[in-house]
Amino acid sequence: MNELKFIKYITKRFSAKKPVIKGIGDDCAVLEYTKTKYMLFTTDMIIEGTHFSKNAPPYKIGWKSMAVNISDVAAMGGLPKYALVSCGIPKNKSVRFLRDMIKGIAKICKKFNIQVIGGDTNASGKVTVNVTLAGEVEKKCLITRSGARTGDLAFVTGALGEGRRKHMHFLPRLREARILAKNFKINSMIDLSDGLAMDLARLTEASKKGARIYKSLIPLSEKSEPIDRSIYSGEDFELLFTASKPESKKIIKRMGKKEDLPVTLIGEILDKRFGVKLVEDDGKARQLKPKGFAHL
């Protein structure tokens, strides 16, 4: 069972009932909260050997465990508020290892104004950290991955291709997500955790749409891997979002005026029947397969 199939199976098994607005299947679960706000919930586990190497510094393990979850809250247009941290730590690890990991967690939590309210520590074979974040979002700011419309333009924040180098200490795009959510009508958004190809597939699948992405438009960072690999490489943790053409104009205008919103137009949303295509440099459109960083 691949991950997309598994998510479908489990989404069906655990369908959302009121007051749950969205259950499994988006970057966060969405619940009724106050008159003007929803509550958001997300959880992510990172494991030695799968998400970081045996020699990864504990400070960065702590940082990353929180950052990947903040990225999920950002992708919904929301603000993270409270964190619960569980960890499995091998018995041979030093007290210093644990303290450094906690320092990494404390540092990023301070930066993003998150309170750690609970936790659990256990003995394990490999270092394992699970973070659950609870956050909130103004109802009018909520962005899901299922809202893309035909004719929308598609953007990414920042530049891709350096996930492999930066994934342990990246800065989640919370600030940019909030600017987008508060100032523009963003129809859909997702964070690029598993590569553009995979996460675009998730967004178009959830929105029941197709897409055309232009290879030449994809912004690559200076030390990026080659473009063909970048598209399928995970852990960029940039945001992929779509907006109508008039709204896109406003976004581009704002981008030109202030330098606080590094976004790049990379393509457009089409009807589902057109599939998801990548337009190569020779002008030919080829199917973009949903392969990438597979967790399962």
Place this chain on the structure above:
Amino acid sequence: MNELKFIKYITKRFSAKKPVIKGIGDDCAVLEYTKTKYMLFTTDMIIEGTHFSKNAPPYKIGWKSMAVNISDVAAMGGLPKYALVSCGIPKNKSVRFLRDMIKGIAKICKKFNIQVIGGDTNASGKVTVNVTLAGEVEKKCLITRSGARTGDLAFVTGALGEGRRKHMHFLPRLREARILAKNFKINSMIDLSDGLAMDLARLTEASKKGARIYKSLIPLSEKSEPIDRSIYSGEDFELLFTASKPESKKIIKRMGKKEDLPVTLIGEILDKRFGVKLVEDDGKARQLKPKGFAHL
């Protein structure tokens, strides 16, 4: 660093600020919610080799991952509502394994009316399941581990000593906890996850009290381990609670009338200077050391 010390360190590091009523250090975190209710959060990770054996049936792994968290919500007098489930699964496990684990989760969630709203699946070396539960409690029903008063009587639900045999498929004492929380003034409560000795130490430490427990009063289940081992054995998942003498009388009266509240008086709460003592069958009181099932 032992677990009690570690919790102290981390509690200090992440101190609770409004609207967080209680952060790290109790069975659940407590947050302001509505005029009459608090929100509760708890998280627990279970790991192959630490909390269950290599050959544990996946259905029971799923069940237990949820049950240990429900027990934490019960200990606060609350009701669990929403769950987020992360798992690490070795690549060689079958689809059937995963489905059976999910069945175990779905079964206990149905029984306790819990919605699974999010999750995360990853490849890992050992089976690892982390559950975060969000719940709620009427403000007047909230019970913490820090509210024990001198003169309180101490009770446990059910019978102890069968944790080793039953821990994979136990029924959390949610019903009993709710009866206690709604009908009586319970001063303090904790769930017995790591043994009576360890969890009594946590309760008295948090309440800044001492205690005297009578060995002959401790209820043992039919297939229990010997009493001396039972006191230090984890995973009974019964509740330990205290109430004033007048309130205790009411509890005992109710217990006699209906059979839905199996609780046993085992001792009393004293000033801190008396320490935590176990009165042996010969009438001598000896110090009860906080040793038990250590997770770290």
